[in-house]
Amino acid sequence: MFKHIFIYRLKVLMKDKTMLFWTLIFPIALAAFFKLSFGGLVEQGTFRAIDVVVVEETRQEGFMGVMESLSSGDDQLFNMTIEDMDTAKGMLEEEMVTAIITVNETIGMTVNQSGFGQSIVKSVLDQYNNTANAVENILSTNPAAFESIAEDLRSRVTYTVEQPITDAKMDITLNYFYALIAMASLYGSFFGMEEVNNIQANLSVHAARVNMAPVHKLKIFLSSTSASLVIQYSEMLVFLAYLRFILNVDFGSQIGLILLTTFVGSLVGISLGAFVSALFKSGEDVKTGILIGTTMTGAFLSGLMFGDIKYLVQTKMPILALVNPVNVLSDAFYALYFYDDYIRYTQNIAILLSFSFVFCTATYLIIRRRKYASI
Amino acid sequence: MVVKVNNLVKRYGDLLALDHLSLEVRSGEIFGLLGPNGSGKTTAINCILSLLKYDKGDITVFDKPMSPDAYDIKKDIGVVMQEVAVFNELTVYENIDYFCGLYVSDKAKRKALVDEAIDFVGLNDFRKFRPKKLSGGLLRRLNIACGIAHKPKLIILDEPTVAVDPQSRNKILEGIVDLNKLGATVIYTSHYMEEVEQICSRIMIIDKGKVIASGTKDELKSMITLGEKITLDVFNIEEAQIEGFRQLRNVTSVDYSEGILVIRSLKGKNNLERVLEYVKSEGISFGKIYSEMPTLNDVFLEITGKELRD
Numbered sequence: 262m263f264k265h266i267f268i269y270r271l272k273v274l275m276k277d278k279t280m281l282f283w284t285l286i287f288p289i290a291l292a293a294f295f296k297l298s299f300g301g302l303v304e305q306g307t308f309r310a311i312d313v314v315v316v317e318e319t320r321q322e323g324f325m326g327v328m329e330s331l332s333s334g335d336d337q338l339f340n341m342t343i344e345d346m347d348t349a350k351g352m353l354e355e356e357m358v359t360a361i362i363t364v365n366e367t368i369g370m371t372v373n374q375s376g377f378g379q380s381i382v383k384s385v386l387d388q389y390n391n392t393a394n395a396v397e398n399i400l401s402t403n404p405a406a407f408e409s410i411a412e413d414l415r416s417r418v419t420y421t422v423e424q425p426i427t428d429a430k431m432d433i434t435l436n437y438f439y440a441l442i443a444m445a446s447l448y449g450s451f452f453g454m455e456e457v458n459n460i461q462a463n464l465s466v467h468a469a470r471v472n473m474a475p476v477h478k479l480k481i482f483l484s485s486t487s488a489s490l491v492i493q494y495s496e497m498l499v500f501l502a503y504l505r506f507i508l509n510v511d512f513g514s515q516i517g518l519i520l521l522t523t524f525v526g527s528l529v530g531i532s533l534g535a536f537v538s539a540l541f542k543s544g545e546d547v548k549t550g551i552l553i554g555t556t557m558t559g560a561f562l563s564g565l566m567f568g569d570i571k572y573l574v575q576t577k578m579p580i581l582a583l584v585n586p587v588n589v590l591s592d593a594f595y596a597l598y599f600y601d602d603y604i605r606y607t608q609n610i611a612i613l614l615s616f617s618f619v620f621c622t623a624t625y626l627i628i629r630r631r632k633y634a635s636i
Numbered sequence: 637m638v639v640k641v642n643n644l645v646k647r648y649g650d651l652l653a654l655d656h657l658s659l660e661v662r663s664g665e666i667f668g669l670l671g672p673n674g675s676g677k678t679t680a681i682n683c684i685l686s687l688l689k690y691d692k693g694d695i696t697v698f699d700k701p702m703s704p705d706a707y708d709i710k711k712d713i714g715v716v717m718q719e720v721a722v723f724n725e726l727t728v729y730e731n732i733d734y735f736c737g738l739y740v741s742d743k744a745k746r747k748a749l750v751d752e753a754i755d756f757v758g759l760n761d762f763r764k765f766r767p768k769k770l771s772g773g774l775l776r777r778l779n780i781a782c783g784i785a786h787k788p789k790l791i792i793l794d795e796p797t798v799a800v801d802p803q804s805r806n807k808i809l810e811g812i813v814d815l816n817k818l819g820a821t822v823i824y825t826s827h828y829m830e831e832v833e834q835i836c837s838r839i840m841i842i843d844k845g846k847v848i849a850s851g852t853k854d855e856l857k858s859m860i861t862l863g864e865k866i867t868l869d870v871f872n873i874e875e876a877q878i879e880g881f882r883q884l885r886n887v888t889s890v891d892y893s894e895g896i897l898v899i900r901s902l903k904g905k906n907n908l909e910r911v912l913e914y915v916k917s918e919g920i921s922f923g924k925i926y927s928e929m930p931t932l933n934d935v936f937l938e939i940t941g942k943e944l945r946d
Contacts, residue, residue, distance in 0.1 A: 265737040269730065276725035462687050466721035470782070473685055473715045474738035475707035632689045632704055635648060 262476060263484040270456075270488035280451055285496040288445035289503055295441065296508045299434040311378040312340045312358045314349040319365050327389060328362075338385070362386065436595060438510050440565035443590035445500055446526030447556045452489035453534025454548050456482065457624065463542065463633040478628065486531060493527045513598045518606070522597065525613045526590045532620035533586065539627040559587030586616050637699060638663050638790055638821045639684060644693030646679055646845070653679045654690070654845040661790075661823055666816050668836030669825040670932060676845035677825040678718060681794050684823075685715065697790065711739055714788030714820075718795045720779045722767050729754065729763045732781050739786035753785035757811060773804025780808065784815065791815060792823045797831060809835050829932035841936060848939050853932065860938040862888075862930045863903040866911050869923035870897050877918050884910050 274280065315328060332341040344352065349361045353371065359378040361371040368386050372379045399406055458464045460481050462472040471481060501523060504510040512519050537555070538548055562585050564571030571591075575582045582588050593609035600606065639661040646654040654676050661667040669677050682688040684695055686704045695702045697709050722731045732750045740746045754760055757777040767775055776796060784791055793812065797805045813835055816822050826832050832839055833853050840850035849856055863886060873892060881890045881897070886904040890897065901907045908927050915922060937943055 262737075262741055265734075265741070269726070269734045269737075272730065273723050273725040466717055466719040467723070469687060469717060470715065470721045470735065471738065472687055472704075473710060473713065474735070475710040476738050477705075633687060634689055 262480060263487075266481055266484040267488050270485040271491065274452065274455075274488060274492045277455075280455070281496075283451055284445070284448045284493060285499060288441060288448065288500055292438065292441055292500075292504055292508060292510075295434070295437055299437065310337045310340045311360075311381055313342075313360050313362055313382060314352050314358045315341055315343045315362045315364060316346045316349050317343060317364045318346075321364050321368075323393070324364060324368055324389060331385070338381070435511070435598060436564050436571065436591070438504060439591040439594040439598075440560055440563045440571075440587065442497075442501070442504070442523065442594060443526060443563060443587040444556055444560040444565060446493075446497060446523060446590055447530040447533065447559065447587055449489070449493035449497075449527045449530025450534030450537065450552045450556065451549065452493050453486070453531035453536070454538040454545070454552060455534075456485045456489055456531075457535045457538035457628060458545060458548075459485065461539070461628060463635065464538070479625070482628065486535065489531055490527060493531060494524055497523045497527055511598075512594075515597055518597055519594070522590070522593050522610065525593075525610055525617070529586050529590065529613050529617045529620070532617045532624065535624045536620040539624045556587065559585045563588035563591045583612065586613065589613055589616075637661070638697065639667075639823065640694075640696045640699075641680070641684060642694045644680065644683060644690055644695065646676075646683060646688065646690040652845055654683070654693075657693075657842065657845060657847060659840055659847070659850070661821060662838075663821055664816070664819070665837045666812065666822040666824055666835055668832035668839040669823065669842065670827070670829060670832045670839055670936075671825075671842040671848075672827055675827075675843045677827075677842065678794055679845070680842070681792055681823070681825060685713070685792070711786075712789040714784045714786065714791045716780050716783035716791070716793045716796050718798060720767075720775050722775070722778055722782060724767050727764050727766055728759050728770070728778055728781075731767070731778060732785050735782040736785040749785050749787060753781040756784075756814075757781045758807060771801075771804075773800050773807075776800050776804060776808060777811075780811065784820075787820075789820060790823070791820045794825045795827070796824075797826070797828065805831075829936075833932055839932070841932070841939075843936075843940055849935065856932060856935050857930050860930060860935050861902055862934050862938055863901040863907055864930070865928045866899040866901070866908055866925065867928070868897045868899075868911075868915070868925045869895060871895070871921045871923070873897065873920060877920060880914060880918065881911070884914060886910075 310332075315325075317325065328339065328341055331338045342352075342358075346361075346363075349358075350371075352358045353361050353373055359372065359376070360382040362382070363369045363371065368390055370382055370386055372382075396410055399410060459467050460471055460478055462469040472478070498520075501512075501519070505512060533555075534552060537551055541548055541551065561567070562570060562574050562581065565587075571582075571588065574585075574588070582592075589609050589612050593606055593613065596603075596605035596609060637660055639659070641657060641659045644654050644657040645652070657676070657680060659667075659669075659680075669680065671677050679688065683690045683693075684697065684702065686695075686702050686706070697706075698712065700706065700709055702709060723734070726734060729750060732753055733746065736746050736750055736753070740749060754763060757780055759774065759777055759781065762770060762774060767778060770778060780793070780796060783793075791812075796812075797808055800808065809831060812822060812824065824832065824836060836853075838850070838852055839856060841848040841856070849859055851859075870892075878890055878892055878897070881887060881899055884899075884901075886901040886907050887899055888902055889900045892898075899911060912925070915925075933943060
């Protein structure tokens with residue numbers, strides 16, 4: 262009996278185009294939209310070395326040493342070329358460089374517009390000039406201080422220490438995609454709603470017919486919900502594959518736990534839908550509206566549309582963050598990616614399983630009723 | 637007794653939907669539950685099937701108390717609801733197989749039953765069609781097949797011919813009679829008196845949740861005073877001659893309009909003969925003449941004072 266109902270429910274659900282749209286096509290379209298919108302954000306956050314041309318009218322070993330140091334290595338600040346003044350002016354004119362640095366007795370710069378790069382060049386030159394002037398002044402009054410000044414300049418101390426919580430590369434767009442995956446998982450609620458509609462005689466004609474059959478209602482519910490879970494999880498796998506391989510969203514290396522999280526998310530989604538459907542007697546359209554409203558509100562509060570809201574909710578109303586399944590689910594992905602230990606992740610999964618348990622128990626308590634006051 | 641309902645009371649808030657309704661359905665009969673829309677037919681059926689809670693009364697099916705988990709009773713019941721309950725995503729064959737599978741787990745046995753049901757409702761050419769591709773009549777037939785494929789001993793059909801074309805309606809009615817001949821007891825609800833009159837061996841008329849009358853169609857018709865209705869196509873008739881018809885024994889009313897004369901009479905012998913004698917004596921020319929016995933609508937009209945279709 263389980264197999265019979267399970268297989269037919271799979272057939273029905275696979276051919277339900279409306280359901281397929283909401284649970285798969287819509288999240289895919291939204292992800293593509295996100296990718297297009299966020300495409301430039303990561304590049305904007307990456308520093309590109311500033312192109313400068315140096316015109317060395319007077320040889321200054323010290324300054325050229327500093328410039329060569331700033332123009333090499335992984336964290337180079339400048340791309341430096343050395344040319345005569347005419348060539349340098351041509352390069353500036355054609356915007357091949359940001360600034361011309363002129364090396365004389367003093368160090369000067371020429372720019373033809375203001376901007377971020379120009380400010381950095383100016384800041385570096387100001388700092389060099391100030392330091393050079395200070396050293397010159399000190400040595401003119403106290404030549405014996407040369408050694409200690411040289412030592413001070415060599416051993417600059419940073420008084421703050423960066424302590425990274427993870428080795429993972431920071432990507433500000435990931436939170437949006439995590440919230441989107443959470444939202445898509447919770448869209449599994451449509452499947453849960455459908456299953457309860459199909460076994461409650463006061464909700465649909467199909468259910469009335471099923472209720473007249475000599476089969477226990479719980480058996481029908483479990484077999485049809487299992488079919489829903491298989492379909493929803495399969496769709497989520499397609500969605501994850503799309504994010505990972507087409508949109509190149511980085512999920513880190515813990516693929517097994519990511520799949521587990523998605524499975525738990527699908528379970529929460531389906532049980533939420535079943536609970537809402539059992540709780541409200543209204544029509545399918547009203548219930549769909551309630552589920553979309555709940556899921557979208559949850560997604561909004563977990564940062565799907567506006568990234569900072571997640572932080573705001575977390576700090577101002579932490580209880581709201583805790584009872585929002587979309588937030589807990591997206592946070593589980595976040596914890597998996599950014600944290601090296603599993604404490605936060607495990608907490609999130611435990612909360613999600615609790616949600617599912619509560620929804621399932623409440624649903625059972627409602628649908629176990631066998632006779633209806635009206636049909 | 638296949639079904640026995642005793643003193644059933646069902647309320648929806650202040651509305652009394654079933655008012656101490658009692659009925660008995662005997663093995664092998666087609667039992668008609670006739671009444672206007674909203675009279676309580678579907679409510680009564682849903683109570684019998686243990687889908688609805690009721691306030692008072694006893695219901696037994698196959699001489700056992702009916703309850704939601706009476707699976708040994710349910711396996712022998714087939715139900716065809718008023719609304720079509722099939723899955724649009726499944727084919728005709730799959731729909732019947734799905735619902736039949738809720739009763740019969742053996743795959744080979746089920747296949748034979750599904751094939752038989754498809755054959756029975758005449759959907760052989762549409763086995764792989766989805767419901768959306770079927771006409772209203774064919775869809776109703778599919779709905780019936782889903783309810784009867786497992787060969788139940790008791791079949792309950794709740795207005796199965798609503799919004800069905802005459803051809804499909806006849807096919808459905810013939811099918812119900814055939815099911816009965818094959819041994820199934822049938823409960824048939826309808827507000828179409830012609831259908832009930834055509835196929836049912838016993839009829840119960842209900843209105844406002846109350847039993848108005850019950851019996852065979854002849855027993856029901858014998859409960860009223862109204863006799864036959866005689867209709868004549870006349871070419872020329874004078875007012876005095878119409879008045880003459882009114883004076884005939886047992887005649888209760890005479891109406892004349894556009895060449896059609898309708899004479900209604902009380903029950904009694906030789907009503908038609910007297911009318912014919914009068915026509916001959918007055919030399920009234922007529923095209924055709926025919927006599928109709930009272931219908932169930934007349935029964936309902938006389939008992940309740942309103943038309944069955946009101």
